[in-house]
C-alpha cells in the first residue's frame with residue numbers, strides 16, 4: 243500500500259468514527275492532525291462530503307485556527323511562548339537564540355526535518371517563564387542552555403533503541 | 406508502615422523537573438529497600454518552590470523544595486522520609502506564610518489530594534455540594550448561587566446566578582452547559598491548576614449547573630495548549646461516569662448529565678463565548694452579534710450557560726456551605742474569593758486565592774516578595790493581554806472589580822504580570838497591537854485593519870518618526886477600536902496600549918506628561 247492510500251484510509255476511518263458527533267469538524271481535524279501531524283489538503287473533499295459541507299467551508303475552518311497545519315511538521319514541533327509574562331523574563335532573547343540555533347524562523351522546519359518552530363501565546367506556565375512546549379512536554383524557566391539540553395535529549399532519545 | 410511521599414504532577418511543576426524527581430525517589434527507595442507510597446498530587450501553586458516534595462509525618466506534611474533529581478539521594482541520607490532536616494527543608498507546608506495567609510475556597514483541595522482519585526475527592530468534602538443540590542428545587546439551587554454574589558471569573562464579572570436564572574426560565578427540549586476552559590489570557594493559569602489539580606470540582610460544579618437549569622449535556626471547551634489538563638479531565642470524567650456521578654440517574658436522583666471535553670485549536674478569540682460556541686459547532690470562530698444572549702439562544706441555538714472554569718469550580722462550595730458563607734468574603738459588589746495568579750518578573754510567582762479587597766501592592770510585595778531580578782517594579786499588567794498596565798502610583802488599588810474599573814483598569818481573570826524597570830513600554834504597546842492583529846477574528850474592520858495599522862504606527866513611534874503626529878494617530882486608532890469593535894478583543898486592546906502611553910510617555914519618546922485618555 244502506498245503512503246497516499248494509507249493516509250486516505252486513515253482519514254476516512256477517523257472521519258466516519260467522529261462524523262455523527264454534534265459539531266464534528268474540529269474533533270475530526272484534531273484526529274487527523276494527531277494521527278498524521280497535519281491536515282493534508284487533499285483530504286478536504288472527503289471530510290466535506292462526510293459532513294455535507296462545502297470544501298470552502300472545511301478549508302475556511304482549517305485556515306482559521308492557528309493550530310491546524312496543512313504541511314507536514316518536523317519530527318518535533320517546538321512551541322515558544324511569546325506572551326507578556328514570558329517577555330518579562332527574557333523570552334525575546336530566547337526566541338532570537340532558538341531561531342539562530344535552528345537556522346529557521348517561526349512557522350518553518352529545519353532542513354533535516356527534525357524541528358519545526360511555532361510561536362504560542364501563553365502555555366499557562368507563566369509562573370515559570372519563559373516557557374516552551376515540545377510535543378506534550380512542557381519546559382519552564384527556559385534558558386539558552388536548557389533549550390540546548392532539551393534538544394540534545396530529544397536527539398539522544400532517537401539514538402537509543404526504543405525499549 | 407508505608408510512608409506517603411507527594412510529588413506534584415501539575416504541568417508547571419513537571420516543567421521544572423517533577424517527573425524526574427518522582428522517578429528518582431521511586432528508584433532510590435527501591436534501591437534502599439524502603440517501601441513508599443508515591444502520590445502525584447496537584448500543586449499548591451508556590452511555584453518558586455517547585456518541584457515541592459512532601460512527606461506525610463505525624464506532625465503534618467513536611468516539605469522540601471525546590472528539589473531536583475540530583476538532590477534525591479541526599480534527601481534519603483538526611484532521612485527525609487521521617488521529616489529529617491535538609492538544606493531544602495521547608496517545614497510544615499500548610500504553615501508556610503504564603504499559603505497560610507490565603508483564603509482557599511475554590512482551591513481548598515488543590516495540592517492536598519490526588520487529582521483523579523474519586524475516593525480522595527469524596528474523603529475531602531467532594532460531592533457534598535451536589536448532594537445538597539439534589540435535595541432542593543432547581544430554583545433554590547439558582548438562588549443559592551445568586552445569593553453567593555458569585556460573578557463570572559472569566560473576565561466580564563457578570564453575576565452567575567442571573568445567567569443561570571435566564572436559562573432555567575427559558576423553555577427548551579435541550580439546554581447546554583459550557584465550561585469555558587480556553588484560558589487564553591497570558592499570565593493566567595488558575596483554570597489549568599483546577600483542571601489538573603482537582604478536576605472533580607469542575608465536574609461537580611458543571612453537574613450542579615446542569616441540574617439547576619435543566620441541561621443534560623455539558624461541554625468543556627479546553628485549549629489545545631493544555632494536554633496535561635486534557636488527560637486529567639478525561640480520566641476524572643471516566644471515573645465519575647463509572648461511579649454514577651455522571652450519565653443517567655446520577656446517584657439515583659433520576660437526573661441526567663453527560664459531559665465531554667472538546668479541544669480548541671490555538672485561537673485566542675475562541676475564549677469569547679459566542680466565538681467559542683461557533684467553534685464547538687465546528688465552524689470558524691467568528692464572534693456573533695448579541696442579542697440573542699447565549700442564555701436564550703446559544704449552542705446549536707439552544708439555551709446555554711457559558712461559565713469560566715473558576716466560576717463553575719466555585720459552585721460546589723457554595724452549595725455545600727451556602728450562599729451566605731461565600732458572600733461573607735470580599736468587599737463591595739465583589740463577593741467571595743479570587744484566585745490571583747502572580748507571574749512575570751516576580752520573586753514568588755504562584756497562585757494566591759484571597760477574598761477581594763487586598764491591594765495590588767500587598768499582593769506584589771507581601772506575597773510576591775518584589776521583582777525576581779531585584780530591580781524596581783515598573784509596571785504591572787493585570788487582567789490578561791487586554792488589561793491595562795498599572796504604574797507604581799496605582800499599586801494601592803484594592804483588588805475589586807469596581808475599584809479597578811474606576812481607574813480604567815481591569816481585574817479580569819486575575820492574572821498579574823510584573824515587569825521591572827528594564828521593560829520598554831512602547832514595545833509592549835506594539836506587542837498588544839500585534840497580538841490583536843494576529844488573533845482578530847476579522848469580523849469588524851477597526852479590529853482587523855486598525856490593529857495592523859496600530860502595529861505600524863507603533864513601529865514609527867519606536868523609530869522616532871514624527872512622534873507627535875503618530876501618537877495622535879495612535880490615539881485616534883484606539884478611539885476607533887474602543888467604539889467600533891464588536892467584542893473586547895478589539896474593544897480593549899486600547900487598554901494596554903493607552904495605559905502604556907499615558908503612564909510611560911518617555912518610553913514613547915515624549916517628554917511632557919501625556920493627557921489622560
Ligand SMILES: Cc1cc2nc3c(=O)[nH]c(=O)nc-3n(C[C@H](O)[C@H](O)[C@H](O)COP(=O)(O)O)c2cc1C
Pocket residue numbers: 556557558559560561562563565585586587588589590673674675676677678679711712713714716717892893894
Ligand atoms: C477576546 C476574548 C477572550 C476571552 N477569553 C476567555 C477565556 O479564555 N476564558 C473565559 O472564561 N472567558 C473568556 N472570555 C469571556 C467570555 O466571553 C465569557 O464572558 C465568559 O466565558 C463567561 O463566563 P463567566 O461569566 O463565568 O466569566 C473572553 C472574552 C473575550 C472578548
Ligand code: SF4
Pocket residue numbers: 674692844845846847848849850852853890891892893894895896
Ligand atoms: S473586535 Fe475583533 S475579534 Fe472581536 S468581533 Fe470584531 S474583529 Fe472579531
Ligand code: FES
Pocket residue numbers: 323324325326327328363364365366367368371372373591592593
Ligand atoms: S505568558 Fe508565557 S506561559 Fe503564560
